[in-house]
Amino acid sequence: xxxxxxxxxxxxxxxxxxxxxxxxxxxxxxxxxxxxxxxxxxxxxxxxxxxxxxxxxxxxxxxxxxxxxxxxxxxxxxxxxxxxxxxxxxxxxxxxxxxxxxxxxxxxxxxxxxxxxxxxxxxxxxxxxxxxxxxxxxxxxxxxxxxxxxxxxxxxxxxxxxxxxxxxxxxxxxxxxxxxxxxxxxxxxxxxxxxxxxxxxxxxxxxxxxxxxxxxxxxxxxxxxxxxxxxxxxxxxxxxxxxxxxxxxxxxxxxxxxxxxxxxxxxxxxxxxxxxxxxxxxxxxxxxxxxxxxxxxxxxxxxxxxxxxxxxxxxxxxxxxxxxxxxxxxxxxxxxxxxxxxxxxxxxxxxxxxxxxxxxxxxxxxxxxxxxxxxxxxxxxxxxxxxxxxxxxxxxxxxxxxxxxxxxxxxxxxxxxxxxxxxxxxxxxxxxxxxxxxxxxxxxxxxxxxxxxxxxxxxxxxxxxxxxxxxxxxxxxxxxxxxxxxxxxxxxxxxxxxxxxxxx
Amino acid sequence: xxxxxxxxxxxxxxxxxxxxxxxxxxxxxxxxxxxxxxxxxxxxxxxxxxxxxxxxxxxxxxxxxxxxxxxxxxxxxxxxxxxxxxxxxxxxxxxxxxxxxxxxxxxxxxxxxxxxxxxxxxxxxxxxxxxxxxxxxxxxxxxxxxxxxxxxxxxxxxxxxxxxxxxxxxxxxxxxxxxxxxxxxxxxxxxxxxxxxxxxxxxxxxxxxxxxxxxxxxxxxxxxxxxxxxxxxxxxxxxxxxxxxxxxxxxxxxxxxxxxxxxxxxxxxxxxxxxxxxxxxxxxxxxxxxxxxxxxxxxxxxxxxxxxxx
Numbered sequence: 001x002x003x004x005x006x007x008x009x010x011x012x013x014x015x016x017x018x019x020x021x022x023x024x025x026x027x028x029x030x031x032x033x034x035x036x037x038x039x040x041x042x043x044x045x046x047x048x049x050x051x052x053x054x055x056x057x058x059x060x061x062x063x064x065x066x067x068x069x070x071x072x073x074x075x076x077x078x079x080x081x082x083x084x085x086x087x088x089x090x091x092x093x094x095x096x097x098x099x100x101x102x103x104x105x106x107x108x109x110x111x112x113x114x115x116x117x118x119x120x121x122x123x124x125x126x127x128x129x130x131x132x133x134x135x136x137x138x139x140x141x142x143x144x145x146x147x148x149x150x151x152x153x154x155x156x157x158x159x160x161x162x163x164x165x166x167x168x169x170x171x172x173x174x175x176x177x178x179x180x181x182x183x184x185x186x187x188x189x190x191x192x193x194x195x196x197x198x199x200x201x202x203x204x205x206x207x208x209x210x211x212x213x214x215x216x217x218x219x220x221x222x223x224x225x226x227x228x229x230x231x232x233x234x235x236x237x238x239x240x241x242x243x244x245x246x247x248x249x250x251x252x253x254x255x256x257x258x259x260x261x262x263x264x265x266x267x268x269x270x271x272x273x274x275x276x277x278x279x280x281x282x283x284x285x286x287x288x289x290x291x292x293x294x295x296x297x298x299x300x301x302x303x304x305x306x307x308x309x310x311x312x313x314x315x316x317x318x319x320x321x322x323x324x325x326x327x328x329x330x331x332x333x334x335x336x337x338x339x340x341x342x343x344x345x346x347x348x349x350x351x352x353x354x355x356x357x358x359x360x361x362x363x364x365x366x367x368x369x370x371x372x373x374x375x376x377x378x379x380x381x382x383x384x385x386x387x388x389x390x391x392x393x394x395x396x397x398x399x400x401x402x403x404x405x406x407x408x409x410x411x412x413x414x415x416x417x418x419x420x421x422x423x424x425x426x427x428x429x430x431x432x433x434x435x436x437x438x439x440x441x442x443x444x445x446x447x448x449x450x451x452x453x454x455x456x457x458x459x460x461x462x463x464x465x466x467x468x469x470x471x472x473x474x475x476x477x478x479x480x481x482x483x484x485x486x487x488x489x490x491x492x493x494x495x496x497x498x499x500x501x502x503x504x
Numbered sequence: 505x506x507x508x509x510x511x512x513x514x515x516x517x518x519x520x521x522x523x524x525x526x527x528x529x530x531x532x533x534x535x536x537x538x539x540x541x542x543x544x545x546x547x548x549x550x551x552x553x554x555x556x557x558x559x560x561x562x563x564x565x566x567x568x569x570x571x572x573x574x575x576x577x578x579x580x581x582x583x584x585x586x587x588x589x590x591x592x593x594x595x596x597x598x599x600x601x602x603x604x605x606x607x608x609x610x611x612x613x614x615x616x617x618x619x620x621x622x623x624x625x626x627x628x629x630x631x632x633x634x635x636x637x638x639x640x641x642x643x644x645x646x647x648x649x650x651x652x653x654x655x656x657x658x659x660x661x662x663x664x665x666x667x668x669x670x671x672x673x674x675x676x677x678x679x680x681x682x683x684x685x686x687x688x689x690x691x692x693x694x695x696x697x698x699x700x701x702x703x704x705x706x707x708x709x710x711x712x713x714x715x716x717x718x719x720x721x722x723x724x725x726x727x728x729x730x731x732x733x734x735x736x737x738x739x740x741x742x743x744x745x746x747x748x749x750x751x752x753x754x755x756x757x758x759x760x761x762x763x764x765x766x767x768x769x770x771x772x773x774x775x776x777x778x779x780x781x782x783x784x785x786x787x788x789x790x791x792x793x794x795x796x797x798x799x800x801x802x803x804x805x806x807x808x809x810x811x812x813x814x
Contacts, residue, residue, distance in 0.1 A: 058686060078688030094683040096676050098804065107676045108687055112669050 009034040009193045010055070010073075010086075010162050015064035017050055024050040025061070026217040032162065037184060037194045039204045039225060041237055042214035043435035044407040045393050048197045049091075051214070052164050055195070056088045057081040069161065079110055087160030089151045091167040091197075092406075097140040101133055101150045108154040118157075125153050129183045143295065145176035152183065163187065164195045167433070169203060175293060181207050199237065199435045201230035202464075213237050238437040245443040247469045247487070248285050248450035255284040257424050257455035261315045265304060273297040275304065278481040280457075280474060282424070287446065287456040288484060289470030291463055291495070297479040298459050299341070302428045305457065306338045307331045318424065332363035337422035339413050341429040341459075343406060347413040350402030354394065357401050358383045358416055386415035390445070391438055407434040414442050418449055425449060428459040443469050463495065510763050513642040516756075520644070520651055521717060523755025525550070525709040527654045529733035530740075530747050531661055532705025537737055538665060539698035540678035540805035544600025545585055547730025548607020549703050550710035553578040555611040557711025558721045559618055567626040571650065571711045578707020579700050581607055586699040590692050593809045604730065612723045623719040626650070650712050655748075657705075662744040674698060678803035681810045691810045706730065732784065739789070741801035754784040 010032040017025040024047045032038045042048045053059040057075030066073040075081040095104050131149040169177045205225045213220040213236050234242050262278040275297050282288045303309040307328040316324040340346045348357045367379040383397045390411040394404055414430050431439035450456050460466050474484040529546055536543050556577030561570025588599045626648045635645035665671040677684045681691045714721050740747035757780040
């Protein structure tokens, strides 16, 4: 017992925080021991972010107390937190895109460091923790993984004793995740404690020593993730048993819905990927999963499929019609639906409310009355249905899309598209940033429309998701698509080889 | 017409004088915009500076004290703007326009008794030795203190924005106030300071107009200089040195066309008077067309209200 107290690095006791009449944190107490990776596990809206913002000094608790290094700890601002040895890496990166990596690191420091001195410490950090970054590049030109490395360096340079990581893997490719885990493990072994926020159960089992589970703003308990299955942990997190969607049963596999042939499509920007030799077909009631590491042509393929990019070197046949020269609107009118990866600004308009966001993709003009008036009662009903069916957490249909958390907006967008009852649904990263239960819901909804006859193209970087519900899978590597194979026939060790681009 | 009547060295010297109010006001606005605030009230702050500077200058008999009063008046008016947009979170465009109209009106009221009076002299400071250099000396080294200060300001502001931590923080606040807030920077305080600085600079610019450039008080004497300053900031891509070049082009053509009018060139006066505006637009459009990276210049949060999100 004595030993335990000595080992405690950070402690919070009975933290309460209310927003309006929502109790985001209800009597939360946790205990982070030194040199440990401590998971804070919970669904979207469980209160994880509120808690870490309190620890980082961005918010002040209504009541409760904290101790850090055996001393009273009550930061009034992130500056106080950093000065005392608490660092944080945000989920949506807190980096300035028009500034260089170096300037971003500089602006996060609280004291003035000489340019040479800073360079030296950054290089030292990046070498000892495998955090490679080109300091003079603009953040806007960097990938998500590189951006995160900049953030981590910025946090580490102040030598924190407690490092908070807010859903760090939600934007990373599997490769990037692996190198992040190595970094974190090394940090922990050297005495830095890490408060690791996530709802990804498998990575918590791999990485963390302890897991505090939050549900609806309160602590459910503290568990040892190494001694539990991810599923058990997930059920504690959501407070009910999890189900696994089953892939659609073969019903009408003879009707080809879409076939796509691409010889070569050059990218619009120098950072893009050239699509080459793509030949795919998807049939009624079939889910075709397209896997691969981010940045291997997913974005570009999606643009060709939606019609945002039209190219003469592409042939797209939809139910015997050539549609390669149709724009997205025209494609939607004949029964296609799309949910692109980027939710705000691409799939949804941030400054419009949910009603208006339902209205903007309404190919069949369901919500239009005579003379172009909007049928608000119908629209209301439709939007409410989406919110209810997909468990979208929002204040109501008149909430702005930008006010929703990423995961909730994702649920809304997928729900909106599925609600159009498309014959062909093309979706990129449907469960990105979505909690376990809602992700299972979304997958189930995709399977459901497939079972009623829709064809689905599911582009995802989540391999488990693809293997779980797809009938066929193919992988994108460097703009090339492997030949679609039946999911049942594929072996896991083959996947690694295909994704690595070795067997082509 | 005899072009030889135009003395080139004197021409350059007077273009520098003509451009100085623009340089000052635009530099101030540059800092304001870099912090993410669009203050369309430059014209209003300039004219308040012009009238306050003139009144105090006449009453005290010192152009320097007048210039300080101009800075204070500009800063004071900008504080009103800062309060409206930062604390009350009103729309920046509308508030800025209101500030201009307010400034023009109140300046006309204050300045009425002073119309037609001559302002106190400001002495030129000839820099020892180098001002003796023929031509170049006349052009650049026989000016008043404010001209030298305006040139030093260009350097200082460039250095501040690109080489100093405080400048980096100002830029960060302008690029993304939410991120800056989450890092623990005080967005509102930083913007308050930036706006006040911009107000003071615009005020000095106005004061220079009424005390040195013209030098007397007439109603509406800024005649759009504030708007030119605003345009210069945008077209310079938010860069101090390009801003200086832009201001000198405008000032240069203004002086040149006045000289051309004086020697009786056979071009319609309306066209000549239009020339500086046209040339400025043209030059700056060309600058902003170039493929330099600097054209990403617009601060990401320019004109957006900062609302704390919890």
